[in-house]
Amino acid sequence: MSPVLIVLLVIIVILIIGLVVLTILGKRAQKRQEEQQAQMESMKQSISMLVIDKKRMKINEAGLPSAVLENTPKLLRRSKLPILKVKIGPQIMNLVCDEKIFDSVPVKKEVKADVSGIYVISVKGIRGGNVQKEEKKKGFWKDLIAKAQEKAGATQVK
Secondary structure (H helix, E strand, O other): OOHHHHHHHHHHHHHHHHHHHHHHHHHHHHHHHHHHHHHHHHHOEEEEEEEEEEEEEEOOOOOOOHHHHHHOOHHHHHOEEEEEEEEEOOEEEEEEEOOOOHHHOOOOEEEEEEEEOOEEEEEEEOOOOEOOOOOOOOOHHHHHHHHHHHHHHHHHHO
């Protein structure tokens, strides 16, 4: 057998082994995540709160309790988390927000939220409706292009 064929076979075998290992680890991680999600759902409470501010901060700068800092993995301590500064009754707290709902959380508004410990799972408007996602400004050039396309579409219809 030629050396090129041997090298290709070795690379293919290594890739297949890597794929099998990644699928096994992926299934374990998915199972662990489902268990954590079920535990959070069982522990959630519905709380009315005023959202003062929302930011992405490092976990050691967020002002979370020291027990949370001690239990986080070292790699996660450097990454930025979505943090909400909220007022619940007379107390002002910092809570960790779910990444999926962070953009839809309104600032300086009272909301009803499902909270599990210090983790905000979902947010609804205080009157029971869902919170509308705030639209970001497109920017000058994107807005100009959108207006030009609207004009072009309007002239073609006539």
